Amino acid sequence: MRKVLKAAVSDLDEADLETLVLAGEGSPGRALQYAEVGLAELEGIARQIIKSGDRDNSLKSELARKLSLKAATPRYRAFLDRAPSLIAEQIKAPERAFSVQSIEKWREASELASTALPKALDNQAVIFRLGSLMGDLAGDS
Numbered sequence: 001m002r003k004v005l006k007a008a009v010s011d012l013d014e015a016d017l018e019t020l021v022l023a024g025e026g027s028p029g030r031a032l033q034y035a036e037v038g039l040a041e042l043e044g045i046a047r048q049i050i051k052s053g054d055r056d057n058s059l060k061s062e063l064a065r066k067l068s069l070k071a072a073t074p075r076y077r078a079f080l081d082r083a084p085s086l087i088a089e090q091i092k093a094p095e096r097a098f099s100v101q102s103i104e105k106w107r108e109a110s111e112l113a114s115t116a117l118p119k120a121l122d123n124q125a126v127i128f129r130l131g132s133l134m135g136d137l138a139g140d141s
Contacts, residue, residue, distance in 0.1 A: 001021045001024055001026070001028055002017060002021060004028040004032070005021070005028070005031055005032065009032075012035070012040075015040075016040035016041075019039075019044065020034055020039070023039060023043060034078055036074075037078045038075060039075070041066075042066065042067070042078075043086065046083070049063070049131050049134045049135045049138075050086075050087075050090055050137050051138060052138060053138030054131065054138075055135075059131065060127070060131035060135065061128070063128075063131050064123070064127040064128045065124075067124075067127050068123045068124040068127070072123075076127075077117070079127070079130075080114075083109055083113050083130045083134070084106060084113050087133065088106050090102075090137050091106055091137070105136055105137065108133060109130055109134075112126060113126075
């Protein structure tokens with residue numbers, strides 16, 4: 001994965017490379033698609049939300065702003081694809097205790113992400129809600 005990504009995207013720093021390797025989930029093609037739309041930046045913000053909880057909503061607002069414009073549609077689609085997996089990774093982390101509430105957050109995120117485009121839901125509202133679900137994980141650890 002690292003070799004493929006480095007060959008295809010020469011200006012990746014180590015943090016973005018690591019993020020794309022994780023996001024690709026073993027698929028170099030998926031990782032390359034994510035690299036093309038700049039998913040590493042978005043995932044970095046999402047991970048900050050998960051870690052901090054983002055109680056003042058500044059990170060959620062930033063994420064929603066970056067993904068709400070018409071020109072951001074490919075990034076929005078990529079983020080919708082990635083968000084439930086990111087939540088699942090956090091739930092499965094060895095340091096986390098099992099929580100039915102966390103599983104419910106993953107289920108809601110998965111359903112929202114899969115229906116947002118077909119139902120033409122408001123991008124900002126969808127991203128803000130996904131961010132809220134991620135932020136709630138900070139209190140579930």
